Amino acid sequence: MTTPRDLLIVSMDAPSHRPVEQGDLSLALAGAEVIDLIGAGALTLEAELILPSGRWTLPDRLLDEAASSLLRQSPPESVEDWLWRRGRGLSSAYLAALEAEGHLARQRGRWIPVPTGRTALVDSAARRHAADRWASGDPVLTALAAAVGIHHGPAGDLPGVDDAVVTVLAAVGDAVVELDAVRQRRAIEEAAFDNVWRGQ
Incomplete structure (x- = not known):
């Protein structure tokens, strides 16, 4: 399993004080992809700039798609720019992948036993892997989850996490x-617009 998949599963399984915003989750998933691509040797970071390495196929389809979409021209793309570009709609792509692979199932209605539009995690090796990683307090997974409002415990240091990963985690936090x-800002503008109409 990959960090983005583990993060998505944790976002659906772990208790949160508020619903996870899909935009926040998409940004965090894009950051998780960068972290896994660093681990796979598909890219390195120079300060906050992404430097792709050689091309090869990664076993996870979405992670391979991420590697293929790395910009290979000059100037290099920043982690922040990657998060906004790659993150657009990314949570939906990962949800669709989990459902296609049988890790999600459509929930059935309470009174009428037909599938509803809601999905739920099924018991699977992927779910258990994510739960084990979460329970162990994996510093990267807990930091990404915290960025979207899911807290494992008191915030702490990131033991054993290299500087490149810390850079990505900071960029995710800033983007969220x-x-x-x-x-x-949009909510304030919409409220002001509504007040104008009500005042007429």
């Missing part, structure tokens, strides 16, 4: 804060 600010 920026997206939240955009949402709040």
Whole structure:
């Protein structure tokens, strides 16, 4: 399993004080992809710039798709730019992949036993892997989850996490804060617009 898949499963399984925003999750999934691609040797970071390595096929389809979409021209893409470009709609892509692979099932209605539009995780090796990683307090997974509002415990250091991964985690945190600010600004503008119409 990959870090993005583990993060998605944790976002559906772990208790959270608020629903996880899909935009936040998509940004965090894009960050998780960068972290796994660093681990696979598909890229390195120079400061905050992504430097792709040689091309090869990765066993996970979505991670391989991420590697294929790395920009290989000059100037190099920043981690922040990658998060916004790659993250667009990424949570839906990962949900669709989990469902296609049988890790998700459509829930049935309470009174009428027909499938509803909601999905739920089924008991699977992928779910158990993510749960074990979460229970162990894996620092990368817990930091990514915290960025989208799922907290494992008190925030702490990132033991054994190299500087490149710390850079990615910081970029994810900044991007989620920026997206939240955009949402709040839109909510204020919409409320002001509604007030104008009500005042007429």
